[in-house]
Amino acid sequence: MSSGSLLPLILAVVLAPLMQAVITRTKSVLAGRIGQPLLQPYRDLWKLLRKGAVYSQTTTWIFQMGPTVGLASVILAMGLVPFGGSPALSGFTGDFVLIAYLMAAGRFFTVVAALDTGSSFEGMGASREVTFSALAEPALFLGLAALVRQTGHLSLSPVLASVSTVTWRHAAPILSLTLAGLIIVFLAENARIPVDDPTTHLELTMIHEVMVLDHSGPDFALIQYGAALKMWLFAAIIIGVAAPWHFGNRWIDLGAALGGMLVLGIATGVIESSMARLRLLRVPQLLLVAIVLSALALAL
Amino acid sequence: MNQLINSILVLLVLTGFMLLSSSRLAACIRAIAIQGVLLGILAIVIQVGQLSVAGVLLPLSSAIVKGFVLPWLLFRAMREADTVREVEPVISYNLSIIAGTAALGVSLWLGHRLTLSNQPPSSLLVPAAFFTSLVGMIVIASRQKALTQVLGYLALENGVYAFGAAVALRLPILVELGILLDVFVGVFVMGIAIFHISREFDHIDTDKLRARTARL
Numbered sequence: 313m314s315s316g317s318l319l320p321l322i323l324a325v326v327l328a329p330l331m332q333a334v335i336t337r338t339k340s341v342l343a344g345r346i347g348q349p350l351l352q353p354y355r356d357l358w359k360l361l362r363k364g365a366v367y368s369q370t371t372t373w374i375f376q377m378g379p380t381v382g383l384a385s386v387i388l389a390m391g392l393v394p395f396g397g398s399p400a401l402s403g404f405t406g407d408f409v410l411i412a413y414l415m416a417a418g419r420f421f422t423v424v425a426a427l428d429t430g431s432s433f434e435g436m437g438a439s440r441e442v443t444f445s446a447l448a449e450p451a452l453f454l455g456l457a458a459l460v461r462q463t464g465h466l467s468l469s470p471v472l473a474s475v476s477t478v479t480w481r482h483a484a485p486i487l488s489l490t491l492a493g494l495i496i497v498f499l500a501e502n503a504r505i506p507v508d509d510p511t512t513h514l515e516l517t518m519i520h521e522v523m524v525l526d527h528s529g530p531d532f533a534l535i536q537y538g539a540a541l542k543m544w545l546f547a548a549i550i551i552g553v554a555a556p557w558h559f560g561n562r563w564i565d566l567g568a569a570l571g572g573m574l575v576l577g578i579a580t581g582v583i584e585s586s587m588a589r590l591r592l593l594r595v596p597q598l599l600l601v602a603i604v605l606s607a608l609a610l611a612l
Numbered sequence: 613m614n615q616l617i618n619s620i621l622v623l624l625v626l627t628g629f630m631l632l633s634s635s636r637l638a639a640c641i642r643a644i645a646i647q648g649v650l651l652g653i654l655a656i657v658i659q660v661g662q663l664s665v666a667g668v669l670l671p672l673s674s675a676i677v678k679g680f681v682l683p684w685l686l687f688r689a690m691r692e693a694d695t696v697r698e699v700e701p702v703i704s705y706n707l708s709i710i711a712g713t714a715a716l717g718v719s720l721w722l723g724h725r726l727t728l729s730n731q732p733p734s735s736l737l738v739p740a741a742f743f744t745s746l747v748g749m750i751v752i753a754s755r756q757k758a759l760t761q762v763l764g765y766l767a768l769e770n771g772v773y774a775f776g777a778a779v780a781l782r783l784p785i786l787v788e789l790g791i792l793l794d795v796f797v798g799v800f801v802m803g804i805a806i807f808h809i810s811r812e813f814d815h816i817d818t819d820k821l822r823a824r825t826a827r828l
Contacts, residue, residue, distance in 0.1 A: 484615060485622040597633060600709045604629055607713060608622070611720055612736065 316402050316469070319566070320395035320548070325387075327570075328540040329353035331547065331577045335504075338581025353540065360533035368526060370430050378425025379527060379534035385418035386541045392468060395548050396569025397562055399469040408456050408468045412449065415501075415542065419445060422535070426523040437522030440592070444507065444519065447599035448500045454606035455493040459553065461610060462486055472552035480556060486609045491553055493606035498546040500599060502539070505584040507595050547576050617733055620654045621740040624774065625716065628747040631767060632708040635697045640763050641686045647744070647770045648678025655777050658733050670788055674773070677792055682766065682799050689803040690759060693810035703754040711754075715746035732778040741778055745771030756819050758809065762802045769795055 333350045340347025367376065389411045391401040400407075423442060426434040460466060462483055463474040480487055500507045503520035512518055524535050548569075555572035559565055590598060627650070630643040652675025659667050690696075703711065716739075723739035732738055748768030752761050773791075 482615065485619050489622065597706055597709065600706055601629070601633065604709060604713055604716075605626075608625060608716065611716065612618070612622070 316400050317398040318401060319398045320393060321387075321390055321401050323395060323566075323570075324390050324393075324541060324544045324548070327573075328544040329357065329537065331544055331573060332540050334574060334577035335581045335584065338578045339585050342582065342585040353536075357533045357537055360536070361530050363529035365527075365529035365531050368429060371428050371526070374421075375425045375428040375526070376531070378421045378428075379531040379538070381421040382418040383534045383538040383541070385414045385421075386538045386545065389414040389418075390541060390545055393545055393548050394469040394472050394552065395566070396551075397473065397558055397565030399473065403467040403469040405466045408460075408471075409453075411468065411545075412452060412456075415545075416445070416449070418538065418542075422523060425527075429526045431526065433522050434525060437519055440519045441523060444500055444595055444599060447596055448497050448602070451493050451599060451602035451606050452497045452501075454603060454610050455490045455497070458486060458490045458606060458609035458612075468549070472549070473558075475553055475556045476558055477556055486612050487553060489605050489609035489612075491550065493602045493609065494546075494550050494553070496598060496602035496605070498543075498550055499580070499583070500595075500602070501546060502543045504580060506587050506590050506598060509589050512589075544573075547573055551576060614734060616657055617654065618736055620650050620657065621734060621736045624650050624654075624740050625743055628744055628767065629709065629712055631751060631763065632712045632747060633705050635701075635705060637690050637695060637697060637757070637759055637763075638687070640698075640760060641683050641690070644686075644763050644766050644770070645679045645683040647767065648682070649675050651675070651770055651773050651777070652679065654774065658777055674788075674792055677796055678766075678770070682796070685799055685803045686759065686762070689762075689806045693759065693806050695757060695759060695810075698755055698757050698760050701755050701760075703750075708750060708754060711750055712743075712747060715750065716743050719743040719746060728779055730779070737778040738775065741771050741774035743771070744768075744774055747771075756817050758802070758806050758818055761818070762799060762806070766795070766799070 330350060330353070333348070333353050336352075337347045337350060392403060392407045392411050394400040394403075419441065423438040426438045456468075456471075459471050459475070462479065463471045465471045465474060475487070499505070503510055508519040508521075510521065512521065520539075524532065527535055551569055551572035554576075555568055557565070557568050559568070624647060627643045627647045631640050634640050634643070652671040655671035655674070656663075656668055701708065719739040719742035722742055723735070726738060728738070745768050748764045748766070748771060751764030751767060753764075755761055755764065769791075
């Protein structure tokens, strides 16, 4: 265990919904609309939290547990991710494996909750989610392994701390391949556009959204908040690689990382506005490309 | 300098995967064109420090022929044969990508095992060359359209060219010009052949052609 800082966790907990707002706002502006206010996700969460939850009679305690476990696992994982030069709350050898599997545990409970409703649509969504995440996982691990091999550390905080402009200068091909792989994983895991459309409400085409159709009120708020945190987690890792400036002053470093998050949010919005969703059958191909990119980065 | 060579080689490998994973013929032709230009740049970059006029002009002309003239011929063949995409490859695109990854592993292994008389400027050069040739073979073996098979042949040739850049820093001018001319004529003839086949039989699907000759 190394001494860590609470700062990355606090920033994530406070700012995660804002990143989603930035993406939505970018999409609105590119589509020629004004868009919702940047604080809208917070208001939505507040609104949902004040409502009551409706539970179908066919569901059991598993259905009610899903959102809570999902959020708890993401928050736990968040405690292991450093941000902008501040080390994570906790870190140990091989902690990135725990991060990946905490997320997998959260996903497992969301999937089980979806299956618990007995709805065929939710079963379909669960099946797709699991299929694609099985393909995203090797890409994530190979990418992280490439970073580990490049930096020689086995814990996420020192790995991201030792990626610097110097590393970029002598290993640019490796880092850019890793980054490309991680960005595809980021889009796939967070149900963003080339893989899934977060705004669609047609059950046949949805992946993530369809699984949570039956959750309402506070439960749905937990799910939305968990999704925002998950996106922040992946984005924090990507920004740790892509914006490796260490100025020495932790506040300037933090500012740079926050700026990086803003740029990534806008970039995601631009990708979503300029691309169409892939056909479901083509999604595995995209994820295979991510695996290949990460594997190539590891092999170099 | 080594960074630049490595970046070019990584791009070369990525264009190989682009060729394997794309169903659109236009994207495949573009991948081959990018490969041609990359190899031209590579051949010049490798010689930095001992540049000669011929050493610049030859890669430059090869880059122009492979990057612009051949793609133009291929695009014309594509338009005349009226094909936009490879319909049903023998090996699916997902499997092709996996086969490509396997080919990459084999090439890396071979590249480390092979002892060359003179050290190549980057340890990645020989694997990338092998990989490009293997991609060419996979494409030739697994695609059904004659045009895609021509693209596979070009990738194969690109791999050989890259290997040449790795082992012999400078081939005799005549040999290199000869190869370039051979490839040019090859593609030219294939372009005409594809056009005539497609006019005669309404398609350039080699599997169906085989069935037709078997019946005759």
